[in-house]
Amino acid sequence: MIEAVVVHIVQGNKILLHYKKRGHGAGKWNGLGGKIENGENPEECAKREAKEEMHADITNLKKIGIIKFYDVNNEDWTVYVFRAELLGEPEESEESIPKWFFLRDIPYENMWEDDKYWLPLVINNINFSAEFWFEGENMKKFKIEAWK
Numbered sequence: 001m002i003e004a005v006v007v008h009i010v011q012g013n014k015i016l017l018h019y020k021k022r023g024h025g026a027g028k029w030n031g032l033g034g035k036i037e038n039g040e041n042p043e044e045c046a047k048r049e050a051k052e053e054m055h056a057d058i059t060n061l062k063k064i065g066i067i068k069f070y071d072v073n074n075e076d077w078t079v080y081v082f083r084a085e086l087l088g089e090p091e092e093s094e095e096s097i098p099k100w101f102f103l104r105d106i107p108y109e110n111m112w113e114d115d116k117y118w119l120p121l122v123i124n125n126i127n128f129s130a131e132f133w134f135e136g137e138n139m140k141k142f143k144i145e146a147w148k
C-alpha cells in the first residue's frame with residue numbers, strides 16, 4: 001500500500017489547485033501532495049510537499065478525510081486528505097502549476113474521476129472516509145462515509 005497526502009487550500013470563494021506536469025496523475029488538476037517518505041508523518045509530508053511543489057508554506061493543517069484507492073494501475077493507495085492555510089505566494093515548480101479557481105468553476109472534468117464525490121466534503125469541512133475501486137485510471141465503484 002502506497003501512502004500519500006493531498007492538501008486543499010480554500011480561501012473565501014476560491015480554491016488553489018495545481019496542474020500536475022509529471023508522474024502519477026500528470027495532466028490533471030489536483031490539490032498539492034505526494035507520497036509519504038520514510039520516517040515522515042502525514043503532516044510533515046504535507047508541509048514538505050507544499051515547499052517543493054509551490055515554494056510556499058502551509059499552516060493550520062486539519063485532517064478531513066482518508067481515502068483508499070484500489071487497483072489504480074495495479075497499485076493500492078491510502079491518501080490522507082487535509083485542509084490548510086497558505087503562507088506566501090504559490091509559484092510554479094518542476095512538478096506543477098498553481099492556479100486559483102472559483103468554487104463554482106472547479107474543473108472536475110480534468111481531475112481524477114473520484115474527486116467530484118469527496119472534494120465538496122473538504123470544501124464544507126465535513127469529515128469522511130472513502131474507498132474507490134479502479135481499473136487502470138477508470139473508477140469502477142465507490143463507498144463514502146461522512147460525518148460532521
Ligand SMILES: Nc1nc2c([nH]c(=O)n2[C@H]2C[C@H](O)[C@@H](COP(=O)(O)OP(=O)(O)OP(=O)(O)O)O2)c(=O)[nH]1
Pocket residue numbers: 004005006022023024025030031032033034035069077079112113114115
Ligand atoms: N485528488 C486525487 N488525488 C489522488 C488520487 N489518486 C492519487 O494517487 N492521488 C494523489 C496522491 C498523491 O498526492 C499524488 C500522487 O503522488 P506523487 O505526486 O508523489 O506521485 P509521483 O508519481 O509524481 O511520485 P514521485 O515520483 O514524485 O514520488 O496523487 C485521486 O484519485 N484523486
